[in-house]
Amino acid sequence: MSVWDQVVGQEAAVAVLRAAVRNPQAMTHAWLITGPPGSGRSNAARAFAAALQCPSGGCGACPACATALAGTHADVTVVATEKVTISIEEVRDLIGIAQRSPSQGRWRVIVVEDADRMTERTSNVLLKAIEEPPPRTVWLLCSTSPQDVQVTIRSRCRALGLRVPPVEAVARLLIDRDGVEPDVADVAARAAQSHIGMARRLARDPDARERRRRTLELVTGIRGVGDAVLAAADLVDVAQAEAKAATEDRDAAERAALLHTLGAEDATRLPPALRAQVRQLTEDQKRRATRAQRDVLDRSLLDLLSLYRDVLVLQLGADVDPVNVEHTDQVRRLAQDSTPEQTLHRMDVIGETRTRLAGNVAPLLAIEAMAVALRPQDGRVGA
The missing domain is CATH 1.10.8 (Helicase, Ruva Protein; domain 3)
Structure with a gap:
């Protein structure tokens, strides 16, 4: 089984990466791998990193492939931030790693997932390292779009675009x-x-399927402002609970590990010299929780957009496969009780809500405004 087997539906991109592995003339020191969410940018970057280290160009069976894909290869560094932005300190650490010669493999590979989360100042710190890398160092930056990365960075990278894979x-x-x-x-x-x-x-987690079902039922349960406010609160509560469940155990383990390292696991009161380190960990965990909640809410909004997309397809009689095949009755009811213009307006409202959340608007306020805008205007559900 080749390392490329997990790069689904990206035959053209895989052909480019394979050629770069085989032919040094097709290789470059920095790549910008872009594509819409879910296209497999990270999978493609990790597979490329494994193939660069593999004597056979990505066999998938050797130790180099296995450790590179697992994130444990000594010469492959992967940064996948769980915070809102990638910090300057993290990038400076990467620059230091990039200067080292490979210790085991053929290349020193630095994979930066969500490179669009670097601020302009952070990108400027990275710029020189990408401009003048050591001979056997390769940077693999991943982003949703080239425009989301600073122009000074993307102009020095070879661009590789991925598409949405077929269902x-x-x-x-x-x-x-x-x-x-x-x-x-x-x-x-x-x-x-x-x-x-x-x-x-969704395929492996029944709770995720249940959360999605509740999200899609939100629109059919709204009949007035009061319902909208309650529905918004429920949606935000679900997002907070899911984000907390995803981070709570890890937060506790990280705090316990830090206190153990500092020799203060049994201390009832931390000495002043240790408080700064614990405070820094707490701040990092808060930022991670903020991003987790935003990600959950954004997934919920994408689910709602897919529902209205199906409604619009039905209203227009388009010959397009539905997304929500298990919610056919709900889609039909919404299509009957509204017009295509109203459906498009609701999709615009949801898109604007995503923009507001990305702009750090308070989640409850943003979701409440959206839910109120989705309510029936003439007493009919979905109208």
Whole structure:
């Protein structure tokens, strides 16, 4: 099984990366791998990193491939931030690592997921390292779009664009790799709109499917301002609970590990010299929780957008496969009780809410405003 097998539906991009592995003339020191959410940017970057270290160009079976894909290869460094932005300190650490010669493999590979989360100041710190890298250092930057990365950075990288993989390819991956039942795999792949990570989570996690169902039922339960306010509060509470569940155990383990390292696990009161380190950890954990909540809310809004997308497809009679195949009755009811213009307006409202959340607007206020705008205007559900 090749390392490229997990790069689903990206035959053209894989051909470019394979050529770079085989032919030094096609290789470059910095790559910018872009594509919409779920296209597999991170998978492509990790597979490329493994292939660069593999004597056979990505066999998938040797120790170099296995450790590179697992994130444990000594010469492959992966940065996947869980905070809102990538800090300057993290980038400076990467620059230091990039200056070292490979210790085991053929290349020193630095993978930066979510490179668009670097601020302008942080990008400027990285610029010189990308301009003048050591001979055997390769930077792999991942982002949703080239425009999301500072122009000074992207102008020095070779661009590689990925596309949204076909639903059938994602479903087949879930069946072959994760042992998911075909019917469940197909529903999950469609509901996730070919987002590989989300499809895998929906296929394997009943709680995730239940959260999605509750989100989609939000619009049909809104009949007035009061319902909208309650629905918004419920949606935000669900996001907070999911984000807390995802980070709580890890936060506690990190705090316990830090206190143990500092020799203060049994201390009832920390000495002043140690408080700064604990305070820094707490601040990092808060930023991680903030991003986790934003990510959950954004996924919920994407689910709502997919519902109204199906409604619009039905209203216009378009010959397009639905996303929410298990919510056909709800889609039909919303299509009957509204016009295409109203549906487009609701989709615009949800898109604006995503923009507000990305701009750090208080989640409850943003979701309340959205829910109020989604309510029926003439007493009919979905009208």
